[in-house]
Amino acid sequence: MRFASLRTADGQELGLVAEDLFHPVPGYRDVSEAIERGADLHALGEAARREDGRAFDEEDLASPLRPPAMRDCMCFHEHIRNCSPEGALDPLHSQFPAFYISNGNAVIGPREDVRIPPGSARFDVELELCAVLARAVSNPTPEEARAAILGYTTYLDWSARDLQMQEMTLRLGPAKGKDSATTLGPYFVTADEFAGRESGLSYDVPMRAWINGRQITAGNWNTINWNMGDVIAYAARGTTLSAGEVLGSGTVGGGCLIEHELTGSETFTRYLRPGDVVETSIDLLGSTRQRIVEGLPVHPLSSGY
Structure with a gap:
């Protein structure tokens, strides 16, 4: 449905x-x-x-979800390699799906304007999708975790790359680099609708993105390197995830501007600016269309930062 x-x-x-x-x-x-x-x-x-x-x-x-909590994972190794020096992949990425805890208060709908975070000059978008839990799970097996998935929707992780990189030099974060906006929707699709599309560790579901009409992404969910049962089981290891909680897949390969910049791709020309229009399309999950707008002012801290 x-x-x-x-x-x-x-x-x-x-x-x-x-x-x-x-x-x-x-x-x-x-x-x-x-x-x-x-x-x-x-x-x-x-x-x-x-x-x-x-x-x-x-x-x-509007967004079909107001999640009680959100986690965003790193499940596409192509994305990780594209963002790593010389395309390296830390072996730990094959041991567990890393994630960070995101900001549910920053969820916006698929047609809403997206503000550039205060002080950012390297604003980016990451094309993802996410699983939504039907019920709470606590320390589940991967099989139990997968059975708890109610359905899926689009997940766009809007990222201030300059703020993110600055924070992560302190071995903490991402924080302000990632909590300004997350798009969910337009459609929430129950898990049974994907029957017959099984492929690899997920499903054959094309994922595409455009900026000002110029395509930047042509990926597929079936290139993911973790199944969502493993993702949820790891996130819920030793703790409890709530009913309705959202778990992002991480960025599909080629699904953000920083990948194209770091790999020297001709696709990269610059980061997002006010007036840009970002569009995405994921089979079954629908399309988004959002305009980038000027950010709020920066109020200096006591340090002057």
């Missing part, structure tokens, strides 16, 4: 999207609310399908 949240005059409403029509799910704003309240999303979708649907404008699409 495919769900979306539409902006309305008094907030948002959740609906099932079927045959290009929006079938409202009464009483719910988004998928996260349905998970929080313990609702059976498939039952809600079946009930909505029996009611009349209506045409809708994709410009009204």
Whole structure:
């Protein structure tokens, strides 16, 4: 099933999207609310399908999720190699899927403007997707973890590269380099919809991105080097992940500007600036279109920074 949240005059409403029509799910704003309240999303979708649907404008699409927590992982080794000196891959990347904890308060929708973080001159986008948990998991096996996945959506990790690199020289972070914005949506698609697309450690799902109409990414989910069961099992090792929690896949190979810069690709010309339009498309999960806008002012610290 495919769900979306539409902006309305008094907030948002959740609906099932079927045959290009929006079938409202009464009483719910988004998928996260349905998970929080313990609702059976498939039952809600079946009930909505029996009611009349209506045409809708994709410009009204909001994020279908307000996750209680987010983690973003590094699961595509091609991306890691492209960002590493001489294409090196630390052997530890083949032992466990590294991740950082992200900022759920920074989630934005698939048509919203994206502000450049204060003080950044090297603003980038990372094309990813993410798994969403149907229920809480605590120290699960990879098989148990994979069975807890409710579905997937697009995940765009907006990154201030200059701030990120400065922070990480202190062996901490990323922090301000990564917490300004994360796009989720437009569509939340339940896991069963991917049946028949199994390929490699995931699914045959093309992933593409454009900046001002110029394509920068042509990847595929099936090039991932970790399955999501392993990712969730590692993130939940010795702890508990909440129902509705989001786990990003990490950037698909070639899915961000810094990769093209570091590999000397002609695709790289500069980092993002106000007025740029970033578009993405992931099969089944839908398309995003967002404009980059000027950032907020920098208020100096007592140090002058």
